[in-house]
Amino acid sequence: xDNEIKKALEQITSEYSPGENIYNNIARELKGEMNMKKKINxxxxxxCFAAAVxxxxxxxxxxxxxxxxxxxxxxxxxxxxxxxxxxxxxxEVDYMPKHPEKMGDFTLSGAQPGNSSYKDESGSVMEExxxxxxxxxxxxxxxxxxxxxxxxxxxxxxxxxxxxxxxxSYSKVFNKFVPPDYKATEEELxxxxxxxxxxxxxxxxxxxxxxxxxxxxxxxxxxHILSMGNDELGEDTLMQMAExxxxx
Amino acid sequence: MDEETLIPDILAGSEAxxxxxxxxxxTKAYRTALLITGNVHTAEDVVQEAFIQxxxxxxxxxxxxxxxxxxxxxITRTAWRLSSGDRKNIPTEDTDTQSxxxxxxxxxxxxxxxxxxxxxxxVVVLFYFNGLSLKExxxxxxxxxxxxxxxLHTAREKLSRVLDKEDYYG
Numbered sequence: 001x002d003n004e005i006k007k008a009l010e011q012i013t014s015e016y017s018p019g020e021n022i023y024n025n026i027a028r029e030l031k032g033e034m035n036m037k038k039k040i041n042x043x044x045x046x047x048c049f050a051a052a053v054x055x056x057x058x059x060x061x062x063x064x065x066x067x068x069x070x071x072x073x074x075x076x077x078x079x080x081x082x083x084x085x086x087x088x089x090x091x092e093v094d095y096m097p098k099h100p101e102k103m104g105d106f107t108l109s110g111a112q113p114g115n116s117s118y119k120d121e122s123g124s125v126m127e128e129x130x131x132x133x134x135x136x137x138x139x140x141x142x143x144x145x146x147x148x149x150x151x152x153x154x155x156x157x158x159x160x161x162x163x164x165x166x167x168x169s170y171s172k173v174f175n176k177f178v179p180p181d182y183k184a185t186e187e188e189l190x191x192x193x194x195x196x197x198x199x200x201x202x203x204x205x206x207x208x209x210x211x212x213x214x215x216x217x218x219x220x221x222x223x224h225i226l227s228m229g230n231d232e233l234g235e236d237t238l239m240q241m242a243e244x245x246x247x248x
Numbered sequence: 249m250d251e252e253t254l255i256p257d258i259l260a261g262s263e264a265x266x267x268x269x270x271x272x273x274x275t276k277a278y279r280t281a282l283l284i285t286g287n288v289h290t291a292e293d294v295v296q297e298a299f300i301q302x303x304x305x306x307x308x309x310x311x312x313x314x315x316x317x318x319x320x321x322x323i324t325r326t327a328w329r330l331s332s333g334d335r336k337n338i339p340t341e342d343t344d345t346q347s348x349x350x351x352x353x354x355x356x357x358x359x360x361x362x363x364x365x366x367x368x369x370x371v372v373v374l375f376y377f378n379g380l381s382l383k384e385x386x387x388x389x390x391x392x393x394x395x396x397x398x399x400l401h402t403a404r405e406k407l408s409r410v411l412d413k414e415d416y417y418g
Binding site: 001008019 | 267270277300303358
């Protein structure tokens with residue numbers, strides 16, 4: 001009898017298969033999320049690589065307590081598509097970063113948890129962290145507030161201002177996104193060494209973008225506001241955004 | 249490719265890995281949903297909703313080895329939920345005949361399975377069609393293993409009456 005039931009169930013369904021529309025519907029439903037989250041990952045990769053270039057350009061001495069490279073990853077599956085609650089943030093990271101609802105004219109719209117690995121010059125892992133970045137929008141223009149509580153990130157040496165006694169550093173960086181197998185020219189390598197260009201390996205095609213950054217550390221949490229691929233916002237605008245975060 | 253390869257790739261954002269996972273599981277999932285719901289359109293909705301849920305919750309799966317139980321738990325729960333709006337899948341005069349699953353072969357046996365309470369029917373489908381163990385079915389349906397066993401026993405008794413009557417053993 002068991003075999004008969006099994007055979008019957010197999011046979012009566014054998015001519016039925018899911019239509020192609022099902023896969024298309026799923027893909028359409030998830031497409032927006034995939035694209036959005038991949039975009040964030042690329043940005044994050046670029047930012048972390050920029051940090052590595054900066055560290056290398058000032059020369060990290062052997063045995064330095066600061067990381068020589070940072071590799072980061074994030075899954076679009078973890079993306080939070082709304083202004084996250086403190087409870088949602090607590091589920092992802094073991095620190096509570098400031099994340100005001102408004103940063104200048106930009107409004108908090110989402111968050112992306114991720115992981116980072118900080119390595120010394122020999123490639124040995126110095127620390128691994130779980131971190132979270134916040135996405136802000138003003139119309140179609142997006143800026144990102146990255147946060148982490150890593151202890152091996154070298155503090156910026158070029159302090160450009162102070163907010164409530166906290167040193168902040170504004171910078172403008174030329175980024176070149178390149179495929180993993182990209183062969184950089186001697187000129188590019190020299191510029192990268194001098195911190196004039198950020199070569200970000202990992203994109204599917206070569207893409208050049210200017211980024212504006214403002215970085216600071218407060219209560220053991222590292223903050224980094226990034227504007228990339230937008231019209232220039234300017235140092236004053238980013239300073240105001242940093243002030244909104246620090247005062248929140 | 250197995251789940252141990254596919255799942256980390258999906259978590260890293262690979263659409264190709266998701267497509268491979270879909271191709272591997274969608275047909276069996278659809279047929280399972282069809283047997284539970286008895287409606288081709290509802291079964292399609294079940295598969296669609298289940299895969300979207302898989303993508304959104306896959307990161308919580310502790311081990312790729314647990315994917316089968318995790319996936320069929322979603323399929324089963326979604327089928328139960330969507331079936332509740334199907335007027336118990338009983339064909340009526342105004343029912344869209346294209347949507348009702350009415351196999352020609354084994355029609356009496358299928359009719360008997362379709363007439364089982366959905367909880368009994370689910371156990372029958374998961375046990376005989378999906379080849380899952382009582383323990384796995386208990387985990388998927390959220391009921392004790394003993395209850396699974398007794399539901400299966402009850403279902404078999406009902407189906408055996410049909411099989412005896414129709415002389416399926418020839």
